Amino acid sequence: MFSMQLVSSRGGQSLAREDRRIGRVRAYEPSDAAAVLAINAENVPAVGEMDEEKLAFFARTATFFVVAENTNDVPLGFLIGLDNDAAAGYTSPNYAHFTAKYAAELAYVDRVAVTESAQGQGLGPAMYNAFEAWAIGFGKGVLAAEVNTIPDNPHSHHFHQTFGFTETGRGRPYGPDEEVAYYEKVLRRA
Numbered sequence: 293m294f295s296m297q298l299v300s301s302r303g304g305q306s307l308a309r310e311d312r313r314i315g316r317v318r319a320y321e322p323s324d325a326a327a328v329l330a331i332n333a334e335n336v337p338a339v340g341e342m343d344e345e346k347l348a349f350f351a352r353t354a355t356f357f358v359v360a361e362n363t364n365d366v367p368l369g370f371l372i373g374l375d376n377d378a379a380a381g382y383t384s385p386n387y388a389h390f391t392a393k394y395a396a397e398l399a400y401v402d403r404v405a406v407t408e409s410a411q412g413q414g415l416g417p418a419m420y421n422a423f424e425a426w427a428i429g430f431g432k433g434v435l436a437a438e439v440n441t442i443p444d445n446p447h448s449h450h451f452h453q454t455f456g457f458t459e460t461g462r463g464r465p466y467g468p469d470e471e472v473a474y475y476e477k478v479l480r481r482a
């Protein structure tokens with residue numbers, strides 16, 4: 293799909309220069325499966341659970357699937373993005389919330405996760421920058437994602453808010469014990 297060097301928006305400096313461990317964002321490959329499953333498992337419940345079958349589903353259907361890796365080619369994080377119909381048959385109620393609202397305009401972050409030891413170094417923003425660029429290039433109008441409020445995920449709220457997302461509502465599609473905030477970022481076309 294593509295590969296790009298990780299570039300921080302903080303002063304435009306390459307993150308690789310600030311931390312030699314950090315390499316690049318590149319397309320997901322089947323050989324990343326074990327690492328992606330481990331990073332996902334480490335970050336539940338901030339992200340939903342994912343088994344091999346679900347990962348295979350995303351690998352088949354996701355319009356955008358990247359990993360961020362270190363300079364030794366070890367994946368440190370991943371982002372799975374969907375448009376409105378690439379994941380036909382996907383029953384997530386949060387995905388349905390956004391597809392009903394935006395149809396073909398939608399670029400949806402199904403999940404993003406960074407391994408704990410590499411969090412806070414800009415990998416999440418780097419993958420979002422890549423997804424945003426992809427979405428603009430494909431004429432999408434809005435980036436969308438949900439973030440847990442019960443149980444709360446303050447790091448992710450902060451990240452989405454500083455990345456330019458606005459909260460547009462809340463939902464409890466999985467019952468009273470879990471709640472999400474819906475976040476959206478309108479994309480400016482070039």
Ligand SMILES: CC(C)(COP(=O)(O)OP(=O)(O)OC[C@H]1O[C@@H](n2cnc3c(N)ncnc32)[C@H](O)[C@@H]1OP(=O)(O)O)[C@@H](O)C(=O)NCCC(=O)NCCS
Pocket residue numbers: 300301302335338339404405406407410411412413414415416417418421437438439440445447448450451454455456
């Ligand atoms: C949430 C998560 C994806 C964020 O990724 P991260 O790489 O840890 O993000 P960082 O903390 O480096 O980035 C947030 C920072 O990016 C900054 N930022 C916002 N937009 C940016 C941009 N375009 N470029 C660079 N930095 C940006 C923010 O200001 C914030 O910086 P600050 O902490 O100095 O204020 C990651 O921490 C994670 O995987 N958490 C566990 C799983 C999870 O919560 N996933 C999301 C579920 S909704």
